[in-house]
Amino acid sequence: MMSTAILMVLAALIIGFSKTSLGGLAVLSVAIFADILPAKESTAAILVLLIVGDVIACWHYRHDGDWALIRRLMPAVLVGIALGTAFLRIVDDTFLKRSISVVILVLVALQLWLKARPTQGDSRAHEHPIAAWSAGAGAGFTTMTANAAGAVMTLYLSASGVDKKRFVGTMAWFFLIVNLSKVPFSLGLGLLHWRDLSRAAMLAPAILVGAWVGYATIKRISQGVFDIAILLASAVAAIGLLIRS
Template structure:
């Protein structure tokens, strides 16, 4: 595998790593910006593995910050359903070419953005109990498995599910952090089996880990300082830009 090179590419990847750290300790939907950045500086398929190693660094940082906050009952409800989505996503990655994958990532992000907008539009309503139904957990878990394997973009699906659960902000972020640490570690053998994950990706993640840490600290501070609604609007705007860039790029 040939590493993306040049000061501009390195600067963009550092920015992507900063965004990943920020999203992991604040709101996962923002990670779609990093997905778009990495898919523009290197081949789309290779970018999924490159981002995976950096996501795991961000997961570890987020889990440390929110080590007392996860809702393990929600995590246990979702994890079994992730497996079919991971398998389907692996087959999809093995069958699709690079350009089609890039546009597929953009389409996935756009659909998830529209779903997030729908949730925000209904945010004045009382939280529903739909998340407790086994069918909802299996649909959300399978959707997260597929979108995380193909586009590293399952944060938006998790947002939908946890928004329906109506849990508080710290439990929201803590549950996402621990869930995705488990899922992203489970994705490693799939990425290796597809020939996408290499030692270079691990080295790159280590080099970029200071940027992930800085982003994580900024995100943790943001959760404490600004309102959820203000931050959500910024994330949705960033998601729209990322999806559009991939679709037309």
């Protein structure tokens, strides 16, 4: 019981940290919750914590969201969420846990591919309807099934050529909207309960501490070095979850 509580506090710290710095690290919290709770239950439990982190991040970056970009993605995101909801209805816990691991590993690979590409300056490819619908539907599906859409958004926002501050601000506002949109679906699946709200209330201080550390850290650390650390940690977490499933 004590070890479970410690892991939950650690996951909450990571969520807060990731929401105000680089979102890819949040997959560690996804893996932690999927390991200590039934996989389906974990998706709703961590959703509430993510929303708390989103609110804090949006306060920090309240003037930095790219709303035109967010509006472009939202219709496809809702389609992806609906598909993810259908997927959750038909799979069991073991298959879902393995799916979460595979999704995380695939998204880590996407991020590695993104970083290996030569820099080509600003691109308008992200404005093409196919790119927007692919990114939106992919983000909706992966966030509903694994709360792990950060890498999809990283790929899409990087293609848009937004600066670092607007990048983080857009991620913050996008995921607040998306995670709030997932609440009715989680309720419909019978996954979201009052205990998830009480757990989030108890862990909120840890999320706040993590958010403060993340906000301070992103100003000082080299983004390139930090990105590599996130990818390594995410891969280790996904492989560990896959082995234990």
